[in-house]
Amino acid sequence: MLELKIPPPIYMLIIAGLMWLLDKYLPIVEFISTPWNNIGFLFVLSAFILDGLSVLQFFRVHTTINPLHPEKAEKLVITGSYCYSRNPMYMGLLFMLFGWGIVLGSVSPFVMPVLFIFIITKQQIIPEEKILEQKFGQQYSDYKNKVNRWL
Secondary structure (H helix, E strand, O other), rough: OOOOOOOOHHHHHHHHHHHHHHHHHOOEEOOOOOHHHHHHHHHHHHHHHHHHHHHHHHHHOOOOOOOOHHHHHOOOOOOOHHHHHHHHHHHHHHHHHHHHHHHOOEHHHHHHHHHHHHHHHHEEEEEEHHHHHHHHHHHHHHHHHHEEEEO
């Protein structure tokens, strides 16, 4: 189907758009009003930093960051943020969505990050894991047993 076909940031942008639509047309209780909703931008900024640091770890070991071609990975990255999550870049995208939800301020957009988790897990993470397990064998299996998929 769409496994490993759509870059994860595209999924995140689609979900962010759907969150905006829910907030605009089906807002359920505004729980964070202006100016307090601007705290969401701190989540978004933190997420960009997390993603940037995660990408730098890939560059340091000279391996691909292309999520559509995990088979091109030359090395397994298991240090830094990868000690806490096997997918810190996707965690960063999720934090961006939570930040965006806070900026929007109503409850209804917060159903969409759950959809993001489901889609990314099914369309991206599980197929990546299969490829990495084939490519790196026991080393990846040990890593999977030690570090959670999300947090």
